[in-house]
Amino acid sequence: MSSDQPALLLRGGAVFDSDARTFCAGVDVLCAGGRISAVRAGTAIPNGADVLDCRGMWVLPGLIDCHVHITSAGEPNEMTNARGEPLAIRAWKAAGYARRTLNSGITTVRDLGAAEHLNIQLANGIESGLIQGPRVLAAGMGVTMTGGHGHGFIAREADGPDEVRKGVREQLRAGAKAVKLFASGGVMTPGVDPRSPSFTEDEMRAGVEEAHKAFRVVAAHAQATEGIKNAIRAGVDSIEHGVWLDDEALELMCERGTYLVPTLTAPHHIYHGGLAAGIPPYMVEKARQVLEDHIASYRAALKAGVRVAMGTDQGTPLNRPGDNAQEVVRMAEHGLAPAAAILAATAWAADLLRLQGECGRIKEGLAADLLVLRGDPIEGIGNLSKPEDFNAVVKAGRIVAGQAAERRTYEPA
Numbered sequence: 243m244s245s246d247q248p249a250l251l252l253r254g255g256a257v258f259d260s261d262a263r264t265f266c267a268g269v270d271v272l273c274a275g276g277r278i279s280a281v282r283a284g285t286a287i288p289n290g291a292d293v294l295d296c297r298g299m300w301v302l303p304g305l306i307d308c309h310v311h312i313t314s315a316g317e318p319n320e321m322t323n324a325r326g327e328p329l330a331i332r333a334w335k336a337a338g339y340a341r342r343t344l345n346s347g348i349t350t351v352r353d354l355g356a357a358e359h360l361n362i363q364l365a366n367g368i369e370s371g372l373i374q375g376p377r378v379l380a381a382g383m384g385v386t387m388t389g390g391h392g393h394g395f396i397a398r399e400a401d402g403p404d405e406v407r408k409g410v411r412e413q414l415r416a417g418a419k420a421v422k423l424f425a426s427g428g429v430m431t432p433g434v435d436p437r438s439p440s441f442t443e444d445e446m447r448a449g450v451e452e453a454h455k456a457f458r459v460v461a462a463h464a465q466a467t468e469g470i471k472n473a474i475r476a477g478v479d480s481i482e483h484g485v486w487l488d489d490e491a492l493e494l495m496c497e498r499g500t501y502l503v504p505t506l507t508a509p510h511h512i513y514h515g516g517l518a519a520g521i522p523p524y525m526v527e528k529a530r531q532v533l534e535d536h537i538a539s540y541r542a543a544l545k546a547g548v549r550v551a552m553g554t555d556q557g558t559p560l561n562r563p564g565d566n567a568q569e570v571v572r573m574a575e576h577g578l579a580p581a582a583a584i585l586a587a588t589a590w591a592a593d594l595l596r597l598q599g600e601c602g603r604i605k606e607g608l609a610a611d612l613l614v615l616r617g618d619p620i621e622g623i624g625n626l627s628k629p630e631d632f633n634a635v636v637k638a639g640r641i642v643a644g645q646a647a648e649r650r651t652y653e654p655a
């Protein structure tokens with residue numbers, strides 16, 4: 243698909259250097275065959291290349307959201323009613339959500355749960371060029387204990403290590419590129435307490451083993467302290483939410499290199515949108531219970547030096563596709579320096595997802611997934627979350643969104 247595509251030169255922008263954690267002015271980025279082929283000042287323009295003038299602009303890697311439910315729009319009570327509409331209607335809608343996500347500068351997502359494996363089929367549709375969207379690493383369904391968080395909408399139930407193995411194997415058979423296990427209760431399932439652990443350490447370990455055998459990254463939904471520790475000890479790659487992290491959990495995470503994907507946006511919208519937005523009362527009440535402790539845990543994790551990566555939990559109430567970068571802003575608001583917040587949504591996210599050889603940095607050989615901003619994201623991190631102001635979103639060396647795409651302000655040579 244990309245072989246007949248002209249080369250694209252992004253000329254003279256301030257380009258994000260992930261190692262130096264800063265932007266370097268006046269650098270050209272050449273994209274050829276969908277990949278970054280040169281990053282240096284004074285790059286010659288190849289014959290037939292398109293040129294995008296990036297002088298006075300900021301060029302960074304396309305953003306990576308490590309926790310979405312991209313087949314959901316974020317209606318107040320949508321995810322728990324996942325099967326409320328025919329599958330075909332949900333699929334057509336999901337194609338639109340994928341496009342909106344890409345337009346907002348998100349070029350890679352990990353989808354951590356959708357009914358009927360719709361996320362896997364969406365990923366296949368995007369990969370084959372049928373639908374425009376970010377690269378999707380889809381988990382299929384999550385695996386949870388009987389009656390556990392996510393059951394009935396985004397998770398398959400399993401009890402005992404052998405059934406957990408089978409649950410994970412079923413997702414792999416369906417084409418899952420990531421694995422999701424539920425280590426505790428959560429906000430969105432009625433009758434389930436977020437403070438309550440769910441899978442035992444042995445159950446978690448069986449799931450992790452199956453995933454890692456297949457070279458898949460494992461995410462654990464984990465809010466309760468004991469659930470978090472079971473998941474870390476079982477060897478998961480990331481703790482999602484991490485609402486109640488104690489000192490031992492933080493120590494374990496640092497020791498083992500476990501990532502925290504805080505998803506600060508999810509409870510924020512459930513609590514602040516509240517009953518007035520039509521969110522079910524039990525969700526609003528549980529969001530209230532987690533909100534402050536969640537932020538305190540995130541701050542403690544930063545202080546302890548826990549690795550973090552950006553994830554929104556997009557698809558939860560009022561957590562809309564295309565608004566993903568609000569999480570980067572929130573991560574910065576609650577204590578991460580702006581350059582580090584950018585890393586959490588690019589290089590560090592790629593490291594967590596084992597995509598460091600594919601994307602997340604502006605380096606020769608990696609996919610040419612890039613975001614060109616008209617405002618400095620270090621001075622104003624909010625510049626990341628204003629897609630209407632973007633100059634360009636580039637996926638695989640092609641300008642797919644932003645003002646340059648709309649007005650075609652780049653020059654075909």
Ligand SMILES: [Zn+2]
Pocket residue numbers: 309310311354555
């Ligand atoms: Zn989620």
